Amino acid sequence: MERAPDWAPAWFALAEAKEALGDRGGAAAAFRAALAADPSDALGAAPRLAIAGGEATRKLPSAYVAQLFDGYAARFERHLVVGLGYRGPALIAAAIETAAPGRRFARALDLGCGTGLAAAPLRGRLERLEGVDLSPAMLARAQQRELYDALDEADMVDHLRRFVAAFDLIVAADALVYCGDLAPAFAAAATALVPGGLFAFTVEAQSAEGYCLRPTMRFTHARRYVEAVAAAAGLTPLLVDAASARREGEADAPGLIAAFARPDGLNPNPQGRCGCALPNRFRTCGSRPAADPREPA
Numbered sequence: 001m002e003r004a005p006d007w008a009p010a011w012f013a014l015a016e017a018k019e020a021l022g023d024r025g026g027a028a029a030a031f032r033a034a035l036a037a038d039p040s041d042a043l044g045a046a047p048r049l050a051i052a053g054g055e056a057t058r059k060l061p062s063a064y065v066a067q068l069f070d071g072y073a074a075r076f077e078r079h080l081v082v083g084l085g086y087r088g089p090a091l092i093a094a095a096i097e098t099a100a101p102g103r104r105f106a107r108a109l110d111l112g113c114g115t116g117l118a119a120a121p122l123r124g125r126l127e128r129l130e131g132v133d134l135s136p137a138m139l140a141r142a143q144q145r146e147l148y149d150a151l152d153e154a155d156m157v158d159h160l161r162r163f164v165a166a167f168d169l170i171v172a173a174d175a176l177v178y179c180g181d182l183a184p185a186f187a188a189a190a191t192a193l194v195p196g197g198l199f200a201f202t203v204e205a206q207s208a209e210g211y212c213l214r215p216t217m218r219f220t221h222a223r224r225y226v227e228a229v230a231a232a233a234g235l236t237p238l239l240v241d242a243a244s245a246r247r248e249g250e251a252d253a254p255g256l257i258a259a260f261a262r263p264d265g266l267n268p269n270p271q272g273r274c275g276c277a278l279p280n281r282f283r284t285c286g287s288r289p290a291a292d293p294r295e296p297a
């Protein structure tokens with residue numbers, strides 16, 4: 001620490017050691033030093049502070065998500081599909097078929113596309129498929145599938161805000177779990193959809209109101225919160241059902257599969273300022289990570 005006082009990983013390792021020893025004050029101070037050394041917060045010191053201190057946090061740092069999945073990309077599919085029984089893309093494909101039987105789409109966008117697992121079950125009904133993700137390593141694997149017409153490295157909300165009435169399908173499979181406050185993403189998705197366009201996604205669910213950052217470093221969202229934010233964005237519900245996209249430990253992680261539509265006549269609201277009363281009680285839960293939070297499991 002003396003030789004490299006500005007090296008965030010050293011502060012972060014110290015914080016984790018202090019946390020493991022039960023020194024919460026020392027851990028918080030070291031997490032703060034890690035954040036000061038790396039304001040982009042690639043290690044996720046701010047959300048770890050939020051979890052430890054029970055403080056609110058609206059989203060995970062982009063640099064943290066990118067680094068997390070860059071390190072995970074090589075074993076992502078084996079771990080998630082084989083190890084955790086992941087079925088997010090299949091749930092989304094089934095939800096689209098239920099909401100719009102047989103419908104084909106001219107231009108689709110896959111938010112947080114990762115390695116492109118959602119491309120195969122959807123591609124047959126799409127004229128054009130685009131993807132966006134924060135992780136270059138995940139995008140490189142998606143590229144290898146040769147099922148995407150365009151792939152962009154960007155934050156999903158920043159990317160969505162580039163479009164008005166451009167897509168007739170937007171999907172997000174297990175990607176909104178890295179966003180707490182869904183209002184910016186939903187408002188931008190509503191604006192980016194053509195009238196009649198669909199937005200289908202999975203989230204992990206919680207029974208308490210609002211949303212919450214778990215010690216797993218993934219957010220859970222209440223059904224009523226999802227429905228209220230979607231309504232505030234002007235989206236019409238087609239389907240919101242309980243469905244688990246993956247296991248967590250031995251049990252299925254509670255989740256939701258949802259499909260919403262942009263109605264005709266929606267007044268676009270690209271900034272995500274809904275100006276309405278939402279049950280938006282964002283908060284963090286838990287006190288210590290139950291597992292290594294750098295494993296997105």
Ligand SMILES: C[S@@+](CC[C@H](N)C(=O)[O-])C[C@H]1O[C@@H](n2cnc3c(N)ncnc32)[C@H](O)[C@@H]1O
Binds near residue numbers: 296
């Ligand atoms: C669990 S993976 C799911 C990948 C893919 N959708 C699938 O079903 O296999 C989550 C992905 O979302 C991406 N992601 C998380 N937050 C994001 C954000 N704000 N903007 C863009 N991508 C994001 C991550 O980089 C990661 O590739």
